Amino acid sequence: MDPRTGWVAAMSLAQLVSWGSLYYTFSLLMPALEADLGLNRVEVSGAFSAALLAGGVAGVQVGRWIDAGHGRAVMSGGSLLAGAMLLVLARIEGVVGLYAVWIAIGAATAAILYEPAFAILIRRWPDDYRRSLIAMTFLGGLASTVFIPLSAWLIDAFGWRRACEVLAGLHLLLCLPIHLTMLAGEPPGRARTTAGAAGDAPTLRALATSPAFLLITAFLVGFMAFTSALSAHMVPLMRERGVPAAWAVAIPASIGAMQVLGRVVLFVFEGRIDPRRFDRLVPLLLPAAIALLLAGGGSVVAALAFAACYGIGNGLITIVKATSIAQYVSRERVAALSGLQQPAAALARAAGPILLASLWSATGDYGLGLWVLLGAGLVSAALLRLAQARALPQP
Template structure:
């Protein structure tokens, strides 16, 4: 296999000053649209659980089951969405995704029956597959092959604030308007910001041709070749176990803190460190990443996850260890989002990026949806979160091994 130049650039394709400036208004607009899409479709969900439970009488398990259905649906749609972007670009798909989000958020505001709620979240899963990071990464890789990695990093700097902005904003809307009208406000954000960005600013111009060496390396169907390549399966192992451990830890962090006797205020303070740490990690990559290959970056980041969780096991009563965990974990997670978006062109090839990345998304989303329930079963069997943490560390080590395997096979 022909190696891909680090950072998505080569002497033949590295942009000059004029070319490097092209497309930045689009990247800035897409960044804001990602902030809104993630904030309104994904992160805001947690804020609506309690008021919906109080008014409608549905259990939290039933409510969160709808989110799991949405994540599974997004994973199932990812390959189809990615393949379409490979062939035709993302303008139509991402515009329809934003329009679908508007319609379904409005429908959610009128929901009365649990079956309708699940149907809405099935549709929101489709909307997530058409609007969140995976499709926009495919768009940027398709349109800007000369420096896609840098542009993806810049986009995620803004997207990383989605939870920071929209969780408190959604809570304020609920307090001010009630949860039903709050959903109408979130729908308006998608209508006024995301839909115009995707429909009016996003271009579907022809993607620049791949370098001849890369084209020769990927002759035939890129997806079929990827399925026969060990790098693809190493990445699939890495991302599946990473998202499993991330999801299990995220949803069980507060019960873990409660079991260990930490106050809710301290737990919230520790958790609040993760968001800024994610952005800090991306800024570090932005400053130093051009001098470090993508494979090296990934090797370092995947090791940071088991190290961070080990702090929770080794120092169960230390407040210092808690904040150190949050800083390391958040920094690594922030950079991992970029590694996830650039691993296919960096370690395999750019051709067929959307389809290949979509195929990697399915097992990742399945793991993300099921991991919290598996962690809950382990806790129920042992009544001790220490055992859950050991399983999470084991999963993080499997994830790290998958990436190191993929990086080694890519070099060969």
């Protein structure tokens, strides 16, 4: 087996476990946490929002450490922290412990989810990273498909505290060894660039204030809010549109499979697709999905078309977001630049569901919210096109 193939396969498995156990399992833990700790839904869900914000703040320093050549320590430490915090979660007795644990888990996610893994991959293979990056998302895209039923079974069979201990074991006995082994021998860190020296590459400050980077960050924030809002409200949205109850659950569940399908098709045809054209077209799939939903009313066919368009678009936009800095700003500083985006991205991810809920509360339905999402998607897609026009030359 090609060493890179083994590397990508192992890192993908760690992504599957990390996304599944830390991101998708929370909603399954919510009822048990409410009942066992005597908390309400707002108090419990607030812990997850705190984790998202903590991950965004931690992402800045994570990016700098990876840029300095410490990717192995970052991702191994993240797996160790995630496993330890899941063990602590199994023993908490109140709201203070709940928030403390999930804030620490949020910091761990900044070190072990897609952003650090993609940055390390690009550092290792800066001239040939796209196919490997796409392949790494295959298993990650199946995290909800695998871990929602697995975690539900663990909670039902053994209780939520034992389930957390089992998930902790996956981080400590599987992800931690993967990161320790696969990330050995990483490229040396980049030396700090001094401003004003003739012939030097642009400083991090110059890159971070460039129009291309700022436009890409605005694009990222727009689509983070878009996708988080839609994901949080998907089932009630389907029901409000008049989709039959069984389909209202099945259609959102199919989106994960559509994400993987889109990535597989891209992997097969990667060498035949112009990356810049791809980056222009993919973001348009998300507002197109909203347009299908608006035009179709309560039709199951329209809802299925929406799920296919949104799922494929959401799967592919992960690739666009992961490669846009390397392609249009800097391959050498991708880790640090990606880290700088994380606080704004975390705020957008946390705010999206709240903003859509506010529009629903103001009007009594999702109609206005869908039109706002459609407009926001089109504006965000245009921002990336502008970033392409202001792209910095790559060495």
